[in-house]
Amino acid sequence: MTKHVLAQNQYGKAENRIVHVTRKGNDGSWHEIRDLNVSVALRGEFREVHLTGDNANCLPTDTTKNTVYAFAKEHGISSPEAFGILLAKHFVTSQAPIHEAQIRIEEYAWERISVPTRKEQHSFVRKGQETRTSQITFSEHTGQLQVISGLKDLTVMNSTNSEFHGFIKDKYTTLREAYDRILATKVTSRWAYSAAAASDGEFDWDRSYAKVRSHLLDAFAETYSYSLQQTLNQMAERVLDHCPRVNEVRLNLPNKHHFLVDLEPFGLKNDNEVYYAADRMYGLIEGTIHRDGVQPVIATSDWIVA
Ligand SMILES: O=c1[nH]c(=O)c2[nH]c(=O)[nH]c2[nH]1
Structure with a gap:
């Protein structure tokens, strides 16, 4: 029998998606967010775990995940580096068999959507350009x-x-009513111009794009939402109200769910601060709003992936 050698090994929970909300100002209405993807890898005395099934040296990956969320509550996230240092040191200094911990963090950057007419600031857009699309048919x-x-x-x-309650409850419903939740979506939108705009050689397409985009953002930020469906309608209506040459707006809005992490088992209270950002599954809310008397032309059967 050839002898086999267990060489480099490491383990931990990868891609813990965490959104942390800090409320600032006297009334807590100025929000700051950090959105991280945190992966933990532990190295150390794990020969027995691999070779004999003795788990005495094994800190469960589930615990490493819980630690990430609990640390966000206990220490906040001042920067990905500072947060990573806290976690790496914690794993190595708290468990004898763990000799090295590697924390990898990706941060997704957000910019504020500022709403000049209100003091509360809790609306954000992900940094990085969206893709602009167009379809021209002659x-x-x-x-x-x-x-x-x-x-x-x-x-x-x-x-x-954002709230969501008062919905149908049947025997399969487990969703709890929400009176203060995160509302996040990755917007896909298409809008159809009037034939007059399309054949107007002077029409400023770039300016119109910027205008529609900014109305979509403003409507999202300013709507006090009771469902993503309602937000969808507000966004499209805002564009139709402000852009006379747009006849129809279609929106595909995946509901990017953020679940409050239960920190009670660790004796911590989660005051809407620490969220788990799920990437799948997602609610997909879609709809077209058009001017009365105008025949809708935008395809409704596209496959949208969040
Ligand atoms: O805004 C929402 N609309 C829904 O239809 C829905 N369904 C659900 O589970 N959560 C939500 N949120």
């Missing part, structure tokens, strides 16, 4: 030029001012 039969513009991958978040 038909020789009708002589009609059709322009459908749009955007995708515009990720936005409100860290408060």
